[in-house]
Amino acid sequence: MADLSKVKEHMSIIGADGVHIGTVDSVDGNRIKMVRADSGSHGDHHHYLSGGLVAAVEGDEVRLSAAGAAALLFEEEQDGKPIADMKN
Numbered sequence: 166m167a168d169l170s171k172v173k174e175h176m177s178i179i180g181a182d183g184v185h186i187g188t189v190d191s192v193d194g195n196r197i198k199m200v201r202a203d204s205g206s207h208g209d210h211h212h213y214l215s216g217g218l219v220a221a222v223e224g225d226e227v228r229l230s231a232a233g234a235a236a237l238l239f240e241e242e243q244d245g246k247p248i249a250d251m252k253n
Contacts, residue, residue, distance in 0.1 A: 171222040172197060178214065179226050184233025186214075196241065197227065212248060213241040 169192050178186040178199065187199040195216040201209070218239060220230040229236050240248040 166217050167219040167222050169195065169197070169216045169219065172219070172227055175225075176222075177226045178229065180229050180231060180233030180236050181220065182232040186229065186233055186236050187212075189227060192216075199240075211243065213243065215239060215241070
């Protein structure tokens with residue numbers, strides 16, 4: 166995991182494959198809180214990504230260790246529950 170203290174508001178979150186995942190709202194403990202606009206059909210509240218997915222913080226980008234589509238499967242609600250239903 167990269168140093169989350171380097172993550173700042175409005176940084177781009179980029180998957181390992183270069184795909185834009187979202188934008189940082191803030192760091193909340195060991196998770197990145199994404200801006201509401203990046204929450205898709207759940208736009209009325211924030212989604213989170215585990216800091217464990219962060220491979221590097223470079224310039225104005227947070228680079229993830231997972232490809233874009235895979236990283237989206239790891240998004241979490243505020244309470245830590247996964248967004249994606251892994252059963253289907």
